Amino acid sequence: MSVPARAAAKLPDLLREVRRFARGILGSDAYDKYLAHHRVTGCVHAPMTEREFWRWKYAQQDASPEGRCC
Amino acid sequence: MSPSHPEDEPTGSPDQAAASSTAATDLADPPPPAAVDPEEVARHNRWTPARIAIWALIALLGGIGWFMVAIARGETVNGLWFVFAAVCSYLIAYRFYARFVEARLVRPDDRRATPAEYSYDGKDFVPTDRRILFGHHFAAIAGAGPLVGPVLAAQMGYLPGTIWIVVGAIFAGAVQDYLVLVISTRRNGRSLGKMARDELGLIGGIAAFIATLSIMLIIIAILAMVVVNSLGESAWGVYSVGLTIPIAIFMGIYLRYLRPGKVFEVSMIGVALLLFAIASGRWVSESDWGQALFHLDRPTLAIIVIVYGFLAAVLPVWVLLAPRDYLSTFMKIGTIAMLAIAIVVVQPVITSPAVSEFASRDDGPVFTGSLFPFLFVTIACGALSGFHAMIGSGTTPKLVEKESQMRMIGYGGMLMESFVAIMALVAAVSIDRGIYFAMNSAATATGGTPEGAAAFVNSLGLTGVHVDAATIEQTAQAVGEESIVSRTGGAPTLAVGLAGIMHKLVGGAGMMAFWYHFAIMFEALFILTSVDAGTRVARFMLADLLGGVHERFHDPSWRVGAWLTTGLMVLGWGSILYMGVNDPLGGINTLFPLFGIANQLLAAIALSICMVVFARKGRTWSLLIIVVPLVFTAAVTLTGSYQKIFSSNPKIGYWANHAAFKEALAAGKTSLGLAKDVDAMNAVVFNTFVQGSLSILFVVCTIIVLVVASWRTIQALMGRNIIDTEAPYVESEFFAPTAMLPTPAEKELGAQWREWLDRHPEKDLEAAGHH
Secondary structure, three states: OOHHHHHHHHHHHHHHHHHHHHHHHHOOOHHHHHHHHHHHOOOOOOOOOHHHHHHHHHHHHHHOOOOOOO | OOOOOOOOOOOOOHHHHHHHHHHHHHHHOOOOOOOOOHHHHHHHOOOOHHHHHHHHHHHHHHHHHHHHHHHOOOOOEEHHHHHHHHHHHHHHHHHHHHHHHHHHHHOOOOOEOOHHHHOOOOOOOOOOOHHHHHHHHHHHHOOOHHHHHHHHHHHHOHHHHHHHHHHHHHHHHHHHHHHHHHHHHOOOOOOHHHHHHHHHHHHHHHHHHHHHHHHHHHHHHHHHHHHHHHHOOOHHHHHHHHHHHHHHHHHHHHHHHHOOOOHHHHHHHHHHHHHHHHHHHHHHHOOHHHHHHHOOOHHHHHHHHHHHHHHHHHOOOOOOHHHHHHHHHHHHHHHHHHHHHHHHHHOOEEOOOOOOHHHHOOOOOOOOOOHHHHHHHHHHHHOOOHHHHHHHOOOHHHOOOOHHHHHHHHHHHHHHHHHHHHHHHHHHHOOOHHHHHHHHOOHHHHOOOHHHHHHHHHOOOOOOOOOOHHHHHHHHHHOOOOOOOOOOOOHHHHHHHHHHHHHHHOOOHHHHHHHHHHHHHHHHHHHHHHHHHHHHHHHHHHHHHHHOOOHHHHOOOOHHHHHHHHHHHHHHHHHHHHHHHOOOOOHHHHHHHHHHHHHHHHHHHHHHHHHHHHHHOOOOHHHHHHHHHHHHHHHHHHHHHHHHHHOOOOOOOHHHHHHHHHHHHHOOOOOEOOEOOHHHHHHHHHHHHHHHHHHHHHHHHHHHHHHHHHHHHHHHHOOOOOOOOOOOOOEOOOOOOOOOOOOHHHHHHHHHHHHHHHHOHHHOOOOOOOO
């Protein structure tokens, strides 16, 4: 393939990486991490739905707040 | 560490079954090594001619940059040289000094499991890709500090500030951030306060706790004052920043009820609404109703911020704090990237001198006191920040995959913060010096009018500075404000500088007002998030303390207790804010040194804890890596505190000022210096009392910590009182590369791990299948 064609073929991968980064930095992949943990530890009961999870997560943040710098 | 399989039939006890199944797995199909063979690492790191050439080039470029910035004495200097000097210095420091610190002091062991692995729980403890973690850590520590401090420090010319921001970060700030991250990670992610208690004992722990809590309140108060000063008498500003509240609430409701978890999506909507808020501000500020509603003076704004601070901290997180947090993370990273690109493309020409007339004096209009120690105190977060140690020992240690990654995240993160400070400095010195002083001198000195400001600035006797009222008014109009005179606190000055640079990149002269208010908005956004988050953390610290007296305080769902503790903390910082806003001597100018000293004292405490920890691990000469910056920071803060408390010069010493005003009142005078009536004089008497008392509190706590830490270090060096507070060693069954990009050996090992994890998906803690 020519150079521009190869670059174009790599573009969806690049965008996927950028999306992964953005989600990681913002913290929006928290639900995915929860599901992964649920699967890895072989939990038998059903995982929380996304709605339940986020409510629980924000309640957790209420209970143990994190500072934001100066 | 193996999770048990529910499908396994327990033959004996469940533990036995789990153990035997693990043992069976290990024998039959052991995992690949957890780290690349050290010989292979050494082979990869050897010096090739290409490498030598690259580093020689970087050193050369950096050298030229520093020459142009520090030594060449032309009429002007180009802002780009600052970027080259700083970036090349950072690269060299990261490659050589940070590696030295790593090898001699830290000695990371990649075969040792980090808390993310052994305490893995899918919520707080999750192994996170090092590059994402770098971004997360940087977003957590980045704030208004590196933007405000360097702007104020520009009073002394650009050179002293530039040198300290770069050199201080390399030898002190980044070292502190890195080492605190290391010691916290090796203790299952313990917080700084708990580590202080462990290493320094009861008295040291209490002193550290008092220092931390009071310093946090001061930092919140000063940051709030920066916002109040930038929004005072600015209808456009109050409107746009005020609109962030309904925008955040809307985002919160959207995330909770409409589309849970779609954070990126809602953030994009939020940012679009923000930009609309900034753009529509011009129309609102020019209308009558806009002026009536949003044109507010600073005392009123202070009350509003205090009420907001209380409400935001008692409301659930999902309503205001979390959405604001997403918005400010977006804005932080986006704006910093934009500013970097702008400076590189626009290459602003700096006309300010390298070292100004005030560098050798102690009576500057922006901040009083001589270069040592007050330059270092003013720059604070840009070079060394104790607050980072608190934040950095929060979530990051629980997410780190491998010990060898901490150099990149801890040291590298602070270097990036320092780079932000350099850019803020470049933006600040790119504006005309006359305007700079007109904006940053106290209102009581300039009289609050362009004519008064021009007269005051021209009377300062600065070479090449002659400003007239018309230019000041024109600049104000260009940025869409009624007046820029005495807009102290650093944020408006940075905004003017940023607008001056950005409009050349995007939009032209017509967009200057948009860029100015964009800059004001973005600082206000994350300062208010810090205020909210900081109040919550302070409230929990207080609740922990009160819990010892009345059990119910430990229960976070007890509403009355939450309201009480929040109210007390808001009262704490609110009173300082209100006092500062009404201070006749120009609140931010007198209080900022207190903020800087507080921050550096916290840094001294953090470094002391690191010193004790590493002394107890048996390090000897390599302790100098910590001791040298610690001694310097202690010297700066103790000298600063000493002068603030004991100096007989009323312009510097809080108590001297206090005494002078008390005497004047007793003698029946009705005005003194910048206080024009008896009420103002009484205000100064009270304010200086508070400032003086706080200074004494901070310095006493810090001296206690320094003494206890030094004593315990000496004991450790003599082989006594050695305790090991590290979490037990756990063998790692996880692999992750070290640096930004994986080496060929790491790619190969990563491929082996991927194959193994495909056969054992229950061990795949990161589960996303990347590297």
